Structures are given as structure tokens and as C-alpha cells.
Amino acid sequence: MSTVDASKTSGPAPVTDNYLTHTRGVWSWLFTLDHKRIGLMYLVSVLGSFFLGGIMALLVRTQLLTPEGLIMDQDQYNQVFTLHGAIMVFLVIIPSIPAALGNFVLPIMLGAKDVAFPRLNLFSYWLWIVGALCFVLALFTGGLDTGWTFYTPYSIDTGSAMGGVIPALTGVFILGFASIFTGMNFVVTIHRLRPPGMTWFRMPLFLWSIYATAIIQVLATPVLGITLALLAVERAFGIGIFNPALGGDPVLYQHFFWFYSHPAVYIMILPGMGIISDLIAVHSHRHIFGYSFIAWSSVAIAVFSFLVWGHHMFTSGQSELVTVVFSFITFSVAIPSAVKVFNWLATMYKGTISWNTPMLYGMGFIFIFTIGGLTGLHLGTLGTDVHLHDTYFVVAHFHYVMMGSALIAFIGGIHHWWPKMTGRMYSELWGRIAFTLVFIGFNLTFFSQFMLGSQGMPRRYASYPEDAGFQLYHILSTCGSYVLALGFFITAGYLIQSLIGGRRAPANPWGGRSLEWQCTSPPPHDNFAEAPTVGDCYDFSVLRWDENEQGYVWREDVSHPANEAHT
């Protein structure tokens, strides 16, 4: 009776045709319309930028080992931290999860063959490349020292001879449109390409978070685009919109910038939260707790994200009333964030937790994000923010959220979907070792910065007084950054090694139930021959571990939804 369609869930993978081997040659990659290949190209490009931004970070940390600065003069330091910030924000974290992992996973999770607009998808990838090249151009035309926020009047001070400002602004503008087009594509895809049976509240939570993110991308990014375009025009022609010397308003620039850039923080963290929702459930083998709460909290965060930008400007001279209002709304972001954390913990409670590398990153995320989120409250509080504003406390806070949370979720997601993307398993042992290094290194690097900030060390300084007691924390932080870097190099090492010598991945190595685990690893060119049948993507009770397969397969005593659909 139970002629269970085993190939649906497992498939011992002697499949000849997959998306990696479907066509060959460089052109078949560069001009592919396949979302999986585009996702993979994004992944490689983003990780390349991450390497570059990471080197900048190490330079910054090395400089601060000694009070007078170890390796650079102050102008070089300004350029290095600016590039570190700009590269990490615009080239790494913003495209990391949506463009790289999202592109790969989203259509498969929907049982679709591709995103709604494959050409637009390729176009946004190439826009990304052009944007990235603008950054390279900025490096060779004199660099920039404005900080990643391009605050006026630094950015319009033509006396500083920073020829790289306009290329970098152009780059961010173009990257912005790459991000907008990706967002549009995902919104339409999720609306129009869900398979029969997948209602909104049966989607994997990753898709909810990607959806919320895409809405922010579509609504907020154009404002940044026009602001930076105006800034470029202003710098080139001396128009004076943001220049007080010509009658303009520099605080207006800050309003416009943060109207995008605060939502952008949620562009970074929301997809991370989505990944973690899936990682925690799959690796705990337990139904996600409070599905609709997690889904709605993503939407709530997206909505709140548009109402809190003023908390970046408490000390910029906005009116007290506005400041108080922004402070209150900022606190309210804590509610949906906490809802998620509690739901993840409740999911793990009494779950059967597999200590796989992705799960380690998932738990690391919860730990780090909790610290990052709670320290946000100190900064949202007016009284403490006046003290902590522009100190290392802020630096530590946003690294806990943007790096320790968003990026850790990205790395966790890479580990989670690596078998699916490449068809190979990586070394679990090395995965755990690397995670331990990353986790310890991260906390060492940035927790010490909370101490520095609360004691008054300002951010963006190339040197500091010898007798202020800062040096010990700086040394700890720098050592932490080296440990962190070691962790990432080891990660790169074993992931690359897995491509050559890794064990073949089964279709479902972790026991996931969303649709991407139903096709082979790596997936065939068209993902699914026919639209797959959808069940509850968090009901793991229907799967069992198969020793031969070294992966999870459908239980023989449970009817497969595909069979039910046919009867």
C-alpha cells in the first residue's frame, strides 16, 4: 500500500543532471537566468567583498593596539574604517542573505522553477557588480574618509581631496537599485508563485522574513538613492542643499539618510531572523512554536522600521518632542524582537536537538542577538544615549546586531544549505571548531568595546590617551578579532575542501520539511518536474533517519501528501 515516493524525500542521488552541470562554460554562468546560479554567483561575490571588508577590519583593530596607533597615519585610518563600513554594509550584509541565499532557496521553497522575473534577477546581479566596481574605482581615485554614512559636511568638503566620494556614492546608488529589483522580484514571486496548498501561513518562516525585507527594500531604498544622488550632484556642482554655507540643511541629510538606513538595519537582520527560525526548528526536530507570532513580528518590525530613524539623531539638534517620540517608538521594536527570541527558545524546549554546525550558529545567534538587542535599549533611552552617543558602545551594539546576528545567521544559513547548494557535506568536526573560534572571537572583540564605550572612548578615533585605561580593552578586542579571523579562515578552508573531498550530500541531511529538501542535492535545473505537494513544513514527525541514505526520508507508515493528492 505505502508505495511511498521515496525519490520525493530522499533520492540516492545518482542523478546525472543538476543545475551545476546542466550547461558548461563561463558564459553559461555569467548570463544564466537560473536563480540558483545567480544565487551562487552572489554568494561568491559577497564572500569576496567580505574578505576585503574583513581585511580592513583587521587593519583598524591592529592600528588601535597602541595608544598612538600602530600602523597607519590618521588619514589612512579614516579611509580604512570608512571602507570597512561601506563595504560591509552595502556590499556584504545587505545583499548577503536576500540576494545570495534568498535567490537560491526562495523559488525552491515555493516549489517554483524560478523567480518571477529571471531577467531582472540577472540584471540586478550585474548592477551589483557595477556598484562594486565603483567602490574599487573609489579606492583608486583618492579613497574616501567620510564614514559609511557620508555625513555632510565631510562628504561635501571638496577641500579634503577625497576623489573617491563621488564614485562611492554612485556605487551605493547602483547597489541600491540592485537591492530594489531583488526585492520587487521576491515580492511578486511570493505573491504569484506559491504552489497549490501553500497559503500565506503555511510558508516557511524564512519566506515571511524575506517578504518583510523585500517590502522595506522597495520602499526605503529609493530614498537613499535620491539622497546620495543629490549629495553627488551637490559635491560636483556645489548646489548647497545640505551645505549650511550655501543655505542648505545638513540635518536634513541625516533625516533622509536614516530614513533609509534605519530600515536598512532591518533589511540586514530580518532575513537572519528568518534563517534562524528555520534552523532552530529543523535542527531541534520540533514544530516551530508560535508560527503566526513569528510571521507577524517580521511584518511588525518592517513597519516599525520606518518610524524610528530619528533615534540616530538624538544629539543632532532635533526638537525635544520629536526626540521623545522617536525614543518611545524605538522601544516598541523590542516587542516583536523579543517575541521571536521567546518563540525560538520555546521551540527548542523539549526538542530533540542535533548539535550540527548550523544549529550551533543558530544558538550563537540567539545569544548574541539578545545582547545586541538589549543594549539597543540603552541607546534608545535619551539620558543614556547622550552619554553613549558616538562611543564604542554604539560600535559594539551594532556589531552585535549586524555582524554577530545578521552575519552569523548568514554563515549559519550557508552551512544549512551548503549540502543543497553544492551536493557535498563538510566536516562537522571542523565546523564545530570554527564555530567555537568565531563565537569566542566575536564576543572578545565586541564585548570589550561595550566597556570601552561606557568609559567614554569615542568611535572613529585613530589614537587615544595613554592614561585613560583604554588600552587593555583595545588589546583584548584586537586579539578577539584575530581569533574571529582565524575562525573564518578555517571555515573557508573546510568548505572549499568539502567541494573536493566531501561526502555526497543526501537530499535531506538535516531532516527539513520545506520543499527544498524534497529535491535532490544539488537540485536539478528545473527544481521540480511538477509542482510538489505542500504539507505543514514544520511537521517533522513524518520523517525518519535512514542509515543507508545518511539522511532523512519519509516514514513508510505515514502517507505522503503526494499520494493523498492522487487518490
Place this chain on the structure above:
Amino acid sequence: MPRPDMPRPTMTPGTDPPSGRTGPSSRGTGPRNVFATEAQRASASRFGLVLFLITLAMLFGAVMVLLLVLRLDDALWPETMPPLPWQIWLSTAVLVLESAVLVRCCRAETAQQAKGVLWMALALAVVFLGSQVWAWCTWYGAGSPMPERELVTSGFYVVTGVHAAHVLGGLVPLGMLVWFATGDVWADRQRSQVRLTSWYWHFLDVVWVLLVVLLLLQ
């Protein structure tokens, strides 16, 4: 065993014939048939365009807010606004006409019918841009007597320039449609495209009127 050149079915029965945009390429990297029917694909395209227009609305919204903020601050603005160049009325008329012509384009059933109106739409768009350039030249001439009010003069260029950039971009889909119509290709896909293109131009029309109103505010 790789199958480099194996053709795959890309069209379901009942859809339009390929019109130069679909069909498998020789490398096998052509677009997949993501949607089951052409109607679904067209509907998704409309949805995508609406999202894009929302994006542009945010962009122009930011420009308008910028203009208002600078405008409402007495310290930044002179008591009397210098008169706007008269050419903006020409531009307004041309753009309204453009919208009307595009409404006609949407009704075209055949390539023959479409060709004439599309050329007219393209010509009007170019005339609009010409009129804008003329307005800038006039403004440049008038701008010299008020050097201490840099922001007033330059604000006009910025606001109209951002709009003109989008008009320039709008020439691309218009040009493509003209190309299709001239090549006698006028299927459901083109009819859908001309509709989307007209939406974009109506949007630019509305934005332009709002910008003119804001510029006129004393």
C-alpha cells in the same frame, strides 16, 4: 552526463509565439516558463510595475519633501520667488498630450494602428526633453541676478533634472515598442507592454504636475 544543448520546452500550448524575447537560447540558458499561462505572466508583470512605481513614488516623495522643507524655512528662501521659465507650461502641455496619446496606443489592435501613435508618443517625449532643456537655459540666464540665493536657482535644476532623468529612461520601453510595431510584431505581449509603458508615463505626468505646483508655491 551533461546535456549542453538539449532544447527544453519553454512554452505551454496556447501562449503567444515568441516575440524576440522568449525561446530557448542555444546554450540552454533561456528563460524558464515560470508561469503556467501568458495571462499569469502579464498579471505578474503588472504587479511588478506597480511595485516599481511605488519605489519611484518614494523617490519623488523624498524630492518633494526636500523641496517643502527648504521652502518652508523662511531663512533659506527669498520673499519673492523669481518667475519660473515659461517653458514649463509648454512641457506640461506636452506631457499631458503624451498621456493622451498613450491611451490611444493601448487601444491599438494591430501593429499598423500602433505604429503611428507610438511614433507620436516617442516624438512628444523628445519634445518634452527639448522643452526642459530650453527651460534650463532660460533659468540659467535669469539666475545670474541672484547669486546670493544659490539654493533657489539650483533647486529648480535638481527637481526638474530628476524628473527628466526618468523621462529619459521612459524612452527605452517606448523605443522598444516602436521597434516591435515597425517590425510588424504586435501580439498579446506587446499589448501588455504598451499598457505597462503607459502606466509609467501617466505616473511621470502626475509627478510632473505635482512638482510644478510645488515649484509655484510662494
